[in-house]
Amino acid sequence: MGRLQKILIPSLGLVLAFWFYSARDTFKPEMLRGKRVIVTGASTGIGEQMAYHLARMGAHVLLTARTGARLRNVSERMGFPGKDRAAEPRCLQVVQRCLELGAASARFVSGTMEDTAFAQHVVREAQASLGGLDMLILNHVGASYFGFFDGDVEHVRKLLEINFLSYVAMTTSALPMLKESEGSIVVVSSMAGKVGFPFTVPYSATKFALDGFFSSLRQEFAIQSINVSITLCILGFIDTERAVRAAAEVLLERPAPRDECALEILKGAALRRRELYYRYSSTRLPLLLRDCAAELLDYLVRSRYRLPATPGGPRPQH
Ligand SMILES: *[C@@H]1O[C@H](CO)[C@@H](O)[C@H](O)[C@H]1NC(C)=O
Numbered sequence: 001m002g003r004l005q006k007i008l009i010p011s012l013g014l015v016l017a018f019w020f021y022s023a024r025d026t027f028k029p030e031m032l033r034g035k036r037v038i039v040t041g042a043s044t045g046i047g048e049q050m051a052y053h054l055a056r057m058g059a060h061v062l063l064t065a066r067t068g069a070r071l072r073n074v075s076e077r078m079g080f081p082g083k084d085r086a087a088e089p090r091c092l093q094v095v096q097r098c099l100e101l102g103a104a105s106a107r108f109v110s111g112t113m114e115d116t117a118f119a120q121h122v123v124r125e126a127q128a129s130l131g132g133l134d135m136l137i138l139n140h141v142g143a144s145y146f147g148f149f150d151g152d153v154e155h156v157r158k159l160l161e162i163n164f165l166s167y168v169a170m171t172t173s174a175l176p177m178l179k180e181s182e183g184s185i186v187v188v189s190s191m192a193g194k195v196g197f198p199f200t201v202p203y204s205a206t207k208f209a210l211d212g213f214f215s216s217l218r219q220e221f222a223i224q225s226i227n228v229s230i231t232l233c234i235l236g237f238i239d240t241e242r243a244v245r246a247a248a249e250v251l252l253e254r255p256a257p258r259d260e261c262a263l264e265i266l267k268g269a270a271l272r273r274r275e276l277y278y279r280y281s282s283t284r285l286p287l288l289l290r291d292c293a294a295e296l297l298d299y300l301v302r303s304r305y306r307l308p309a310t311p312g313g314p315r316p317q318h
Contacts, residue, residue, distance in 0.1 A: 027267040033058040034104055036130040036181075038122065040064045040170070041140025042108070043090045045240035046188065049262035050137060051094055055103035057266075060130050063098075063108040064122055064140070065091045105130070113140055113162045119169035126177065133177040135269060138167045139188040141203070146246040149201040156202045163206035168213060175228070182227040186269045187214050190235050191283050195290060195297055198305065199250070218274070229272035233265050236282040250305050253282070 037054055041047040043065035054061050091108045098106035109125050111118040126133045142162030144155070171185055178185065192200055193207025211232060218230045237243060239255035248255070256279050268276030277284035289297040 027270055029057045031057075031270040032135075032266065034060070035134040036060045036062070036126065036132055037135040037137060038062045038064070038126055038133060038170075038174070039137045039139060040113070040122075041066070043094055045242060046235075046238060046258050046262050046265070047137075047139040048094055049259045050139070050266060051098055051106075052101055053259075053263050053266055055098035055101035055106065058102055058104050060105045061098055061103050061107075062122070062126050062130065063091065063094060063106070064113075065094075065108060065110050066112055066140070113142070113166040114158065116166065116169040119166055120173045123170065123173035123177070126174070132181055133174055134181045134183040135186065136170060136174045136178060136183070137186040137188070137265075137269070138170060139186075140166070141206075144200065144203045146199050146250075148199065156205065159202045159206050160209065163203070164209045164213070167210060171217075178228045179226060184229045184231065184269050184272060185214070186231045186233065186265060188233045188235065188265065191287075194234055194283075194287055195301060197301060199247075229269075229274075231265075231269050231273050231276055233268065233276045233278070234283050234287075235261060235278050238278075250307075252304050252306055256282075 032054060035054075037059050039047050039050050039054070039061060040063075042051045042061075042063035047063075051061050051063055091110060095106045095108050107125075107129065109122050111121065113119075123133070140162070142159050144159055167187065174185075177183070187210055189207045189210050190203075191197070192204040193211055197204050214230050214232055220226075221228055221230070237247065237251055237253050237255045238258050238261050240258050244255060261278050264278045265276060277287075286297060286300060289300070
């Protein structure tokens with residue numbers, strides 16, 4: 001028994017180490033050259049950085065970004081540079097930069113993800129302008145608050161529309177093209193989609209929903225031999241403007257850089273990984289506790305917050 005353990009444990013370690021490193025080191029930027037990629041929520045944050053990385057790798061990028069309510073009917077038109085003066089200049093800058101960085105092509109569509117017709121619209125644009133699709137990167141999120149759950153059910157409903165149902169709609173619309181290209185779906189989620197987080201109750205609920213939908217869909221793809229990969233990305237605290245504005249004062253943790261995060265997501269996607277954890281040490285490792293010591297994990301999550309003295313908790317930040 002003792003001797004068996006002496007052999008078994010180190011060899012298990014070796015196998016794991018080999019698997020760990022071999023799975024990580026085979027990415028090459030050429031894997032994404034010429035690929036036709038949709039990135040949603042690409043005007044800022046991680047989405048913007050993914051667009052730039054894809055551009056450097058020579059991909060075709062079709063970006064989406066939200067428009068203000070007054071621009072709602074803009075979603076009927078393509079936001080080509082110069083053509084659509086009403087669209088946010090921010091998107092134009094991102095598209096321009098993608099072209100400078102070497103994108104095979106770059107364009108954007110603006111509209112609101114609250115409208116499920118928008119999903120079909122974006123996917124039709126990919127069909128019309130790129131002739132197909134290799135990768136669908138679902139990254140956008142709606143604005144929410146940071147603070148104790150305020151009982152606003154309508155807000156939860158709206159957030160589910162944007163953070164969850166629009167992902168379902170985009171996937172459904174894009175699936176025929178992705179099946180044809182044996183492509184990939186990339187779902188940007190969060191630690192808050194794997195373990196309960198305080199102060200982001202509606203957001204956390206929408207991220208858990210994504211895990212349920214896409215993990216089940218992956219099972220069905222396996223049963224039906226549909227060769228479309230689904231990569232669920234579990235991200236920790238990243239230095240996006242939105243996350244830093246909401247949580248920097250209360251989180252006792254340094255945010256990880258968004259451009260590195262974006263690159264890791266693309267690597268995981270190109271390697272058709274099932275899940276991607278970034279940063280590994282603050283996501284995958286704590287999650288190992290989830291099944292054997294859930295209360296300890298809950299405690300560790302709570303201990304990352306500098307809790308305010310006021311009984312109301314952190315000020316809601318919209
Ligand atoms: C699935 O698609 C990928 C990308 O085209 C390909 O490399 C892989 O061999 C395919 N797998 C199967 C089982 O067909």
